[in-house]
Amino acid sequence: MSKKVYYIAGIVVAILFVLLIAGSMHSNREAQQSTDMSKPTFSSKDTKAGGSYAAAKLLPSLFANKPLQIVTKPFSNTFKKETELHKSGNVYLIVADELFLTENDVNSLLTYVNNGNELFIAVNKMDPSLNIKLGLVTKLPDDGGDVKRGSQAYVDTLNNIHVSYRYAGPMKERYFTKADTSITRVIGYSTNEHPNFVRIRYGKGRIFVLLNPYTFSNYFILHNNNTEAFAIQMSYLDQVASNIYWDDFYNTQKASRNDEFSEWQVLLRYPAIRWALWLTLALMLLYVLFESKRRQRVIPIKPVVANSSLEFVDAIGELYYQQQDHANIAHKMMLHVLEYIRNRYYINTNQLDAAFAELLAHKSGAEREQVARMVRLLHNVQSNGYVDSEFVRELYRNIQLFYINTK
Numbered sequence: 001m002s003k004k005v006y007y008i009a010g011i012v013v014a015i016l017f018v019l020l021i022a023g024s025m026h027s028n029r030e031a032q033q034s035t036d037m038s039k040p041t042f043s044s045k046d047t048k049a050g051g052s053y054a055a056a057k058l059l060p061s062l063f064a065n066k067p068l069q070i071v072t073k074p075f076s077n078t079f080k081k082e083t084e085l086h087k088s089g090n091v092y093l094i095v096a097d098e099l100f101l102t103e104n105d106v107n108s109l110l111t112y113v114n115n116g117n118e119l120f121i122a123v124n125k126m127d128p129s130l131n132i133k134l135g136l137v138t139k140l141p142d143d144g145g146d147v148k149r150g151s152q153a154y155v156d157t158l159n160n161i162h163v164s165y166r167y168a169g170p171m172k173e174r175y176f177t178k179a180d181t182s183i184t185r186v187i188g189y190s191t192n193e194h195p196n197f198v199r200i201r202y203g204k205g206r207i208f209v210l211l212n213p214y215t216f217s218n219y220f221i222l223h224n225n226n227t228e229a230f231a232i233q234m235s236y237l238d239q240v241a242s243n244i245y246w247d248d249f250y251n252t253q254k255a256s257r258n259d260e261f262s263e264w265q266v267l268l269r270y271p272a273i274r275w276a277l278w279l280t281l282a283l284m285l286l287y288v289l290f291e292s293k294r295r296q297r298v299i300p301i302k303p304v305v306a307n308s309s310l311e312f313v314d315a316i317g318e319l320y321y322q323q324q325d326h327a328n329i330a331h332k333m334m335l336h337v338l339e340y341i342r343n344r345y346y347i348n349t350n351q352l353d354a355a356f357a358e359l360l361a362h363k364s365g366a367e368r369e370q371v372a373r374m375v376r377l378l379h380n381v382q383s384n385g386y387v388d389s390e391f392v393r394e395l396y397r398n399i400q401l402f403y404i405n406t407k
Contacts, residue, residue, distance in 0.1 A: 088116030114203030137178035165229035174211035
């Protein structure tokens with residue numbers, strides 16, 4: 001297995017390890033928060049006191065067993081993609097501590113309601129821009145308005161409803177001080193009998209705003225017979241709605257955001273996952289740096305291929321010259337050079353005459369006179385002519401010149 005495969009495998013293991021730790025940290029953080037009612041999550045998946053698991057499970061039974069559809073993206077994004085939201089007869093629920101909406105979210109929500117749908121908002125603090133659009137003014141006490149033992153009253157003269165339900169959990173005393181009475185009707189009161197639950201007619205649909213999201217918490221619903229309170233609270237909505245949507249996005253928002261929202265923001269809002277992503281990016285960068293350094297090694301210069309034929313002639317010449325065997329030296333040199341000529345230029349070397357010399361000079365690119373002189377010397381060796389040491393040196397020089405000057 002190559003080093004590259006080991007590098008990649010190591011990085012993948014590191015990423016998985018980091019994400020596992022990040023997920024564990026995130027889960028522990030959510031569990032710790034959800035056990036404290038002062039920091040509720042209002043999540044449909046949270047089974048702790050501050051979660052809304054019980055409410056999410058009860059909802060289908062209150063709407064003719066219609067399945068609950070969980071939404072985890074901003075409403076403006078969902079509204080663009082979900083064609084059912086453009087029709088009428090739908091119910092959309094938002095439960096959060098504080099509601100942060102963009103301009104696109106507000107416009108999309110109002111368009112959705114105007115088409116003949118219902119919107120239920122249960123929060124401690126409303127979004128200011130939506131408050132202005134609906135003509136609402138809310139009272140936010142300077143001291144926080146916390147009530148240790150809260151209650152929620154429901155009023156509906158048309159259906160003869162006037163009940164109140166208590167629970168031992170906390171409640172923030174938020175209420176409405178101003179509303180457009182031509183379209184707004186009070187249908188609920190806080191612990192101190194302030195209006196905190198209203199129904200607003202908007203276009204063809206209706207908007208419900210409840211300044212007490214704790215009525216959706218597991219702590220409230222599972223206390224005594226408060227499931228009845230939850231059923232009454234939902235009875236104001238259309239019981240034969242086409243689709244029921246539960247929003248699990250806004251209950252995770254801790255600050256306002258702009259309209260250029262992306263799915264990355266969902267991940268980056270959690271510190272543990274944010275650190276995991278940054279660490280993963282750092283590991284990938286280190287891999288690129290080290291891998292590029294490993295690949296950029298100096299390439300050694302490849303030596304020029306030596307002329308083995310010339311080296312062979314030198315070696316043979318030295319061997320036989322020392323033994324004064326001149327005829328044998330010349331014969332060996334002739335055989336080797338003729339073999340070289342046949343293999344490189346494909347010329348018949350049986351006849352070492354003027355025609356052979358002319359053809360060899362043409363193909364090799366060497367000087368004609370030099371080639372002709374070498375061929376005459378070779379012919380002398382071939383015909384067993386007189387050979388002495390001076391002849392051997394002359395033959396050697398001519399063959400060497402031929403090797404050097406050939407192409």
